[in-house]
Every structure is written in C-alpha cells, then in structure tokens.
Amino acid sequence: MKPGSKNGNISDVLIKKNIKPSYQRIKVFEYLLGTDSHPTVEQIYSDLVNEIPTLSKATIYNTLNLFEGAQLARVITIEENETRYDACIEEHGHFKCENCGKIYDFPVNLDNLVSGNGILENFKVNEKNIYFKGICSKCLNNKSNKQEGKNGTGK
Amino acid sequence: MKPGSKNGNISDVLIKKNIKPSYQRIKVFEYLLGTDSHPTVEQIYSDLVNEIPTLSKATIYNTLNLFEGAQLARVITIEENETRYDACIEEHGHFKCENCGKIYDFPVNLDNLVSGNGILENFKVNEKNIYFKGICSKCLNNKSNKQEGKNGTGK
DNA sequence: TATATATTTATAAAGATTATAATTTTGTAA
DNA sequence: TTACAAAATTATAATCTTTATAAATATATA
Known part of the structure; x- marks a missing residue:
C-alpha cells in the first residue's frame, strides 16, 4: 500500500x-x-x-x-x-482492564436483545453501546506481581 | 411505611x-x-x-x-x-431518548454474552454496562409536533 | 464536660471542552 | 499570477465539571 x-x-x-x-x-x-x-x-x-x-x-x-x-x-x-x-463503527463491545487500563474490543451481537424486549419494541434504537470492566487475562496472570504497568483510572 | x-x-x-x-x-x-x-x-x-x-x-x-x-x-x-x-445495582440496560432526554431502564441478561465469547473467557468481568440511544415511543408518537419537551443533549 | 475524630462546608485548583477572534490556508475568478 | 472570498486552523479565553484543601461544624467517646 x-x-x-x-x-x-x-x-x-x-x-x-x-x-x-x-x-x-x-x-x-x-x-x-x-x-x-x-x-x-x-x-x-x-x-x-x-x-x-x-x-x-x-x-x-x-x-x-x-x-x-x-x-x-x-x-x-x-x-x-x-x-x-x-x-470503527461496526458493533462491538469494549472491555476496560481496571488494572492496566487497556481497552479491548470484543465481538457482540445485540440484535436479539432488542427484539423480544418489551419496552424497547416501540422505541427507535439508533445506537447500541456495551462495555465491561474487570481484569484482563494478562493482569490476572501477573497478579502475583504487585502492579504490572500503570493503572488506567487516572485518579 | x-x-x-x-x-x-x-x-x-x-x-x-x-x-x-x-x-x-x-x-x-x-x-x-x-x-x-x-x-x-x-x-x-x-x-x-x-x-x-x-x-x-x-x-x-x-x-x-x-x-x-x-x-x-x-x-x-x-x-x-x-x-x-x-x-439500583441489579443488571439492566439504559435507553436515552435523543429527543426528550429521558433515560429509561430496560431488562437485560448479559450472562450468555460472556460465556462463549472468546476473548472474555479468560477475563474477570466485574461490571457490565449497556446503553442504547434513539427515540422513545412517546416522542415517536409526537413526531408530528415539532419538539415536545426539552431535549437532553445540553449542548 | 473535654477531647478527638469524622463530616460538612466554602473556596481554590485542576482538567476537559467549547467559544471567540485573529491568522492562515484554500479555492476561484478576473 | 493576483485579488478576493470562504473555510480551516490556531491561540486564547471562557465555561463547566470534578477534585483538593483547609476551616468550621457536628458527632462520639472517655
């Protein structure tokens, strides 16, 4: 290219x-x-x-x-x-590691959430967002080490 | 009470x-x-x-x-x-109407999203959030009227 | 009642975003 | 090419949200 x-x-x-x-x-x-x-x-x-x-x-x-x-x-x-x-506009979720601060993408399909969901059925949904927080596998493996990398909270 | x-x-x-x-x-x-x-x-x-x-x-x-x-x-x-x-701590989604600004709760179960999702399987998920945006049914019905209620963008 | 501790308050400080006006760049037509 | 108009960028100020700090108040305990 x-x-x-x-x-x-x-x-x-x-x-x-x-x-x-x-x-x-x-x-x-x-x-x-x-x-x-x-x-x-x-x-x-x-x-x-x-x-x-x-x-x-x-x-x-x-x-x-x-x-x-x-x-x-x-x-x-x-x-x-x-x-x-x-x-990226295509639908995907985000996972933020509370230890290292990194944000990961993960695939997700939310269509089935909307159909069959009482209240949403009469709504016009323009945008769907999903995000999780927790500890990523890398930090889980390093959990014996006190703190690997900088944390992402900024507080 | x-x-x-x-x-x-x-x-x-x-x-x-x-x-x-x-x-x-x-x-x-x-x-x-x-x-x-x-x-x-x-x-x-x-x-x-x-x-x-x-x-x-x-x-x-x-x-x-x-x-x-x-x-x-x-x-x-x-x-x-x-x-x-x-x-409320229990798991539920939020829908924000882009016209009137109101935020609605809707029921949601995200467990099945985690299990079977490649990348997340090795992560520790502490918190799950989901929010949609769009137009609520009330505003959809009133869409002939120019603008019902104040919008919620604050911008 | 004293005294120590925790909470609240008022204010200042920090950080993020937007607004404004001046400068620079770009595009167009003579 | 030059002159002009419109748009984009820049620098700066202003605004807004949140946090930090220190003084004042309230609470608990001995």
Whole structure:
C-alpha cells in the first residue's frame, strides 16, 4: 500500500462525507484507523503534534466532533472525564482492564436483545453501546506481581 | 411505611456498609431510591438544597463517590460531561431518548454474552454496562409536533 | 464536660471542552 | 499570477465539571 494511495483513500472517504480533506483531518483519520488503542483527545494530540508542530488541540476537538457527526468515528464513554474515540463503527463491545487500563474490543451481537424486549419494541434504537470492566487475562496472570504497568483510572 | 422506619431502614443499609448515616447521606440515598430519573449531580444538589439550605455540592460528590465504592449506587456514563447516578445495582440496560432526554431502564441478561465469547473467557468481568440511544415511543408518537419537551443533549 | 475524630462546608485548583477572534490556508475568478 | 472570498486552523479565553484543601461544624467517646 503506497502512502500516496493510502492518503487518497482517506481523502475519498472524507469527501464522500462532505468533509474537506485538509492535512490535519487526514492525519487524524489516519491515526484513528491505524490504532486499536481507543485514544483520548490528549493522546491523539500529543502523538500528532510531533508531525504537525503547529497543531492545536482545538483542531483535534473540531475534527473529532466533525467525524462523529459524519459517523466516521464514535465516542467511547467508559469512565467519566475520559472521552475516547474509535474509528470503527461496526458493533462491538469494549472491555476496560481496571488494572492496566487497556481497552479491548470484543465481538457482540445485540440484535436479539432488542427484539423480544418489551419496552424497547416501540422505541427507535439508533445506537447500541456495551462495555465491561474487570481484569484482563494478562493482569490476572501477573497478579502475583504487585502492579504490572500503570493503572488506567487516572485518579 | 412510616417516615421513621424508612429512615431507620436507610440508616441500617448505610451502617451495614460501614458508612456513618449522617443527615446528608441519608437524604442523598433516600433521594436516589425515590427516583428513577437517573439524576445528575446537579439535579440531586438543586433538589436537595431546598431541604438542606447549607448543603454543599462537594458533599454530593463525596457522598456519591462513597456510595459508589460501597456499591450502593452506580455511575451511568452515557454522554460525556453528564455523569448520572442510579441506586439500583441489579443488571439492566439504559435507553436515552435523543429527543426528550429521558433515560429509561430496560431488562437485560448479559450472562450468555460472556460465556462463549472468546476473548472474555479468560477475563474477570466485574461490571457490565449497556446503553442504547434513539427515540422513545412517546416522542415517536409526537413526531408530528415539532419538539415536545426539552431535549437532553445540553449542548 | 473535654477531647478527638469524622463530616460538612466554602473556596481554590485542576482538567476537559467549547467559544471567540485573529491568522492562515484554500479555492476561484478576473 | 493576483485579488478576493470562504473555510480551516490556531491561540486564547471562557465555561463547566470534578477534585483538593483547609476551616468550621457536628458527632462520639472517655
């Protein structure tokens, strides 16, 4: 995959959504597509500012809100005060490890939850979110060690 | 149910969790138990400050964090910047209407999601959350009317 | 009644997001 | 190419939510 064509593809996606493919927007979208870490605004900014020294955090906010409105990205709300973004729109759940802070994706099908569920049957469901918390297998295995990696609560 | 015994019961629940049943704590817990509106900190505060004129918002935060730690209440994270609280611990989903902002509970059983789900099988799941967004039946019926009630986005 | 401890309160501080206005970039037409 | 208009980006200020701190109040115990 050549860099040129890659950018071309990203541009096309943005254009299809009526979003002008500016340099910053392409970089942000590229960043989201290239990670599965569900980054926060802070993480996106601090990584990209190396490449784009003039980058402003307001641009990250503007861009992400734009992408969200165009359904190119979605917000992952797991902890308060920790808005994360995910480029993937397809339905999946998130698991956050309370020890190491990592967020894992897991496959999920929620269709059967809606049909046959009394109250929801007359509702129009636009968005389904599911997230679990607990301890991931990696941290479970290391539980003899006091604290492996930094925890993710930020508190 | 007499008021005296009601407060007595609430006190007992707090005491069982090693939480001293102060006047403010009883009032907050009573408030949570008496509503299904999944209130924000702001809503809890502004309602209770009528009864308790000296009440401080910091007390609400302290108390809710205390309850959360004792598993007497849980945080509902649906929108960013809108932490809501629910006194009910038992497993259920939340549906937020994007038109009127109301949050509905719906029954859900997520056990079958965990077992048989590859990645999760080796994880320790402590907490399961599920929330949907869309339009509730009430707003769907009123959709001819421009905007019934205030919307809940706060933006 | 003293004294120690815990709770509440008021205020300041920190952090995240949005709003505003100036600057820069981009696109278009002469 | 140049001039102009529109859009995007940037820097900064403002707002909002939550937490931290210290003083004041209330509670419990000896």
